[in-house]
Amino acid sequence: MELNERQREAVLLAPGPALVLAGAGSGKTRVLTSRIAHLLEDGLYPGQILAVTFTNKAARAMRERLAAMLDMDLRGLWMGTFHGIAHRLLRMHHELVDLPEQFVVLDADDSQRLVRRAVRELQLDDKHWPARQVAGRISRWKDSGLGPQELAGERSVPPQLLEIYQRYELLRERAGALDFADLLLYALRLWNDAPLLAQYQERFQQVLVDEFQDTNAVQYQWLRRLAEGHQNLFVVGDDDQSIYAWRGAEVENLFRFQRDFPGARLIRLEQNYRSTAPILAAANAVIAQNHDRLGKTLWTERSEGAPVQLYRAYNEEDEARFVVGRIEQWVAAGGKREDCAILYRSNAQSRPFEEHLLRAGVPYRVYGGLRFFERAEVKDVLAYLRLVLQRHDDAAFERVVNVPARGIGAVTLERLRSLARERGISLWQAAGEMAQPKLNAFLTLIDRLAEACTHQELDEQVRLVLEQVPLRDWHARDGDRGEGRLENLEELINAARSFALQDGSEGLRELSPVPGDILSEFLTHAALEAGEGGAEAWEDAVQLMSLHSAKGLEFAQVFLVGLEEGLFPHQRSLEDPAGLAEERRLCYVGMTRAMQQLVLCHAESRRLHGAERLALASRFLRELPAEEIEELRPRARISRPLAPALSASSGGRSDCPYPLGGRIRHPVFGEGTVLDYEGGGRQGRVQIQFSSGSKWLALGIVSLERLS
């Protein structure tokens, strides 16, 4: 595809620092990929390029695009997330930062458990110090580069919290483990080794960064030091799409960059190629309500396009029914399911859509939520493997010492913990010293397992765990609930096999020269990339995902749902102007995902956490320009289905000849949109929204022309 003038300029820019402010849909990824291709064609070796993306998905996509553009061996080209790259470096140079060779990576859940343990060890009330929140604060401090020492003098930090932080660090270090934030911190520490830094500065002649507005303080420092020699740092970002401040991202890095790299070239990409004019106008109007923007207005050459539609649903069921109806209509007209995306603020909102899609027999795929490697039964098996690798991994030890139940209860465990605490040793060591039969049996089990696992294929190692540890029986006793877990255990074997195959053949491994055990690779993979792609990944399916995970993607049809005060914008940001601005950017991100048709939905009433609540339309809807919006009026009949059975029977709406949301033409009233329908056959009636208002029409009498 041709590049426009600005894009071309960015791609061909001479070496040196450069900042590309790239609006949504302005061809950002294309510029980045083209520049890499250009550098390679210009004679740079793949090994001299480092490209950093924000998600694993984005890294994969870019690699694929690059491979398609160039007929070239890309081995040696480093492309990945900050976390992934940091991990790779740490595997290679662990000794420089006093890490054990087999260090493990803690995911968010592991970190929380460790916090809980720290709280208990300090004899603090874990009600008063909820692990989830404390872990969140610690992680944010770490993202800004603040260790316990730096916080010591801070009056705003309660002393207990500081103590918890310190204890957490102690436990974590003893376990030879790194949390997500540590990966970045330790990677930054690597740069304190001058020869090593010089080596990488020499090696990576060109550093390119995607989604730069989402970098945090530590990531920025890491980049700055890496590039401070040759200054060949090419960053691409959009302040309007900064949606990760809650995770420590600092948009200010865009300004810092210009300050720290004087003479940096600035290029703005403002021409949008993705969306129709109405979609763009609507999105621009919303984001214009934010202040302190770098200033940038997207425009498009396209003038055509359907208006943005707004559907006001009675409740979340109605919302789901409407959206699924529209999707069925799209598919019936020959559209692909995968071109339809349902985007919501929080993952919990997926359920009514899943139910309606299921009922309608429409394949769908949900991204996010509880992912494969985050499931308890899967994490248990992984914990056994972690112990095999690293006996001092206390988190893993605690997780499975009594799973399945083997008579090691709270009392024994408490004794273990205090012994470990007193002597400053790991739980594994403490268990060895206790010389208690049941504990010994557990230690022996792990040792035997480790022995059996040596020199085995990865999937064989997983199989060995399931063979030597009666986890299957344990879950099988759990009846219905256990069945799914059993399936997940079998799936884990498959996951291990395909990971090993991919890793050994052509995939990651050759491209990323990581030394060390495939097992530890796999465990890191499980923590870093919680596992998306299921077997049905290639099936044509409707896509359901949170707004956050939609960033960087595009779809012909976007249904942005749940636009209600308290839900979106989220309750917790209502009070806080900065939080509200971020919610608005999130809305902007969501709207700009749409290429052809954007449908916005909100419900008047919503069941949330089990309780029914009235919901006000989101303030973002009031910010829309009326002339771009086609409002679908609320239905006249207001009734919540009394029972699931009832809604199921009325859910079989295939007997209505006009799909909900579809366009029709009436001989007198003209064009309209099908809003609702009740009754069956010729007795049924259908509600149509005409420009003059909405009307109920008897199916037996009128004849309506269907428009595609």
Added chain:
DNA sequence: ATAGCACATATCTTT
């Protein structure tokens, strides 16, 4: 020590 049950509680986004 463990299973089962009642009760409380916090509701989001992700590497």
Added chain:
DNA sequence: TATGTGCTAT
């Protein structure tokens, strides 16, 4: 809603 925690009976 759904998850987790604490209590009680076994």
